[in-house]
Structure formats: structure tokens, C-alpha cells
Amino acid sequence: MTPSVLLADDEPLVRTGLRALLEQQGLPVVGEAADGGEVLDAVRRTRPDVVLMDVRMPGTDGIEATRQVLAALAEPPKILVVTTFDNDDYVHEALLAGASGFLLKRARKEEIAHAVRTVAAGESLLFPEAIRRLVSGRLPGGAHARAAKTLTRREAEVLRLIATGLSNQDIAAALVISLETVKTHVGNIFAKLGAGNRSQAVVIAYEAGVVRPGHVGRR
Structure with missing residues (x-):
């Protein structure tokens, strides 16, 4: 089954770019959230398989949004946090909160599509070298x-x-x-x-x- 995706990012252009990229790779985008505080309601409404979650958002950040989603739902979606830097403290906290992995915003479209499919299949996206950092x-x-x-x-x-x-x-x-x-x-x-x-x-x-x-x- 093709996994569906919800995009959580405060930058409209980023969401637009990710939507185009994912849909080009055959991955449907079922919803968007412009702030972490909108994510839980959006997840309940659209029931995505995977959330691409920006960790740095005004208001409720991606870490707290991850905690909220995983705590509130009996069968939550998998969460992939998205960041600019692979040594970001926000990523460390998001992984501790239960995110299945993380992606860099500069990742190639094939890498992003592979990551979505990997976590949707129940596997974690593990980068040992990055986690050590x-x-x-x-x-x-x-x-x-x-x-x-x-x-x-x-x-x-x-x-x-x-x-x-x-x-x-x-x-x-x-x-x-x-x-x-x-x-x-x-x-x-x-x-x-x-x-x-x-x-x-x-x-x-x-x-x-x-x-x-x-x-x-x-x-």
C-alpha cells in the first residue's frame, strides 16, 4: 500500500516544494499544518501514515507536536523530523520523543521518498554516524x-x-x-x-x- 503523508512546516514554500516532490514520487499528501499546534488535529482529520515534521516552528515546535501525536493516538502515524542540520539538538529531543528518524532539508527527492516508505513499513530510519554526533x-x-x-x-x-x-x-x-x-x-x-x-x-x-x-x- 502506498503511504500517505502530512506535511508540518511553517514555511509555505517548503510545504509546496515537498508536496510536489512527494507526489512526483507517487506518495499522496493528504494534509498540511503550518504550526506544531495544528498537527494533532490535522492527523486526526486526515489519518496519514507518515508526518514530515519540521522541528523548528514558531509556537508549538516539532518536538512537542511529536509528543502530542504519539501520546494522544492509539495508532499514531510514523514521524520523520526534518531539519537543516544533522547535529541539531532539536533532532536529538525529537528522537527521544519517539520520532522514527530524521531527514535533512537538502536530501534528494529519492532519499525523501525512500525515508517515507521505510518508516511507513514499520522500520526506523537509523543513521548511526549522525546519532553519534x-x-x-x-x-x-x-x-x-x-x-x-x-x-x-x-x-x-x-x-x-x-x-x-x-x-x-x-x-x-x-x-x-x-x-x-x-x-x-x-x-x-x-x-x-x-x-x-x-x-x-x-x-x-x-x-x-x-x-x-x-x-x-x-x-
Whole structure:
């Protein structure tokens, strides 16, 4: 099924450009919001599969709008935050709030279409190198560190592999375990960390010190 998209951006020209780009790629745009405060109502009205959410908006920003949508709806859309800089603190907070990934405004149209389809299919858009930059210099501690201590040794190992960008199937091959076992570990990791998706789990892992910015990952 072709995923539908809602655009949330305070710049009319940006929304117009994204609409044209997405529709050219066969992705229908079902609605728009000019401020984060309009997003929840727009989502309820149009029921998109994915929201392209600008993180920097006047009034209610994209971070708070992400929290509102994910908290208010039993089956919320996937949220992709859009930013100018890949080391934006707003992106870090949006991923912690539950966004499935992020895109740069300078991304090519094929990359944007791929990102929409990826998160609509239930996968997170994970950029290990970018996430390491987002958390660089942040000291582990707090509630995330306490939650991470409840992970078993194997769960922590799986989480580190997720942070390198590996899929469940790749992790199963790397650890020589079944795919179902990996899925069980991933479910347990999400539950213990209070994470809704892989991107959020990886950010929490860095915050907790389970994964460190110096570790080498791959996409």
C-alpha cells in the first residue's frame, strides 16, 4: 500500500516544494499544518501514515507536536523530523520523543521518498554516524542509565548491534541465533528502555552509556 503523508512546516514554500516532490514520487499528501499546534488535529482529520515534521516552528515546535501525536493516538502515524542540520539538538529531543528518524532539508527527492516508505513499513530510519554526533559530549546518567541496568548481557549486545545499523536478520546472523530470538530480545529492550522504535532505543542507549560515541558503526 502506498503511504500517505502530512506535511508540518511553517514555511509555505517548503510545504509546496515537498508536496510536489512527494507526489512526483507517487506518495499522496493528504494534509498540511503550518504550526506544531495544528498537527494533532490535522492527523486526526486526515489519518496519514507518515508526518514530515519540521522541528523548528514558531509556537508549538516539532518536538512537542511529536509528543502530542504519539501520546494522544492509539495508532499514531510514523514521524520523520526534518531539519537543516544533522547535529541539531532539536533532532536529538525529537528522537527521544519517539520520532522514527530524521531527514535533512537538502536530501534528494529519492532519499525523501525512500525515508517515507521505510518508516511507513514499520522500520526506523537509523543513521548511526549522525546519532553519534547528536549525543557527542552528553554524559551518561539519570533514568536512562537506571533502565539500561535492567538489560541482560545478551540484550545489551543486541542493542549495540542495533546501534551500528544492523537489521534483525543481520543481528541473528552475527550472533548465530534465530530471527525469532532476536525479535524477542528487541521487544524486551524496547520495554525495558521505554522505547517505541529503534531510533529512540539507540539514542537512549547512548544516553545510558550502553553504546559510546567512539564506537565504530555502519549504515
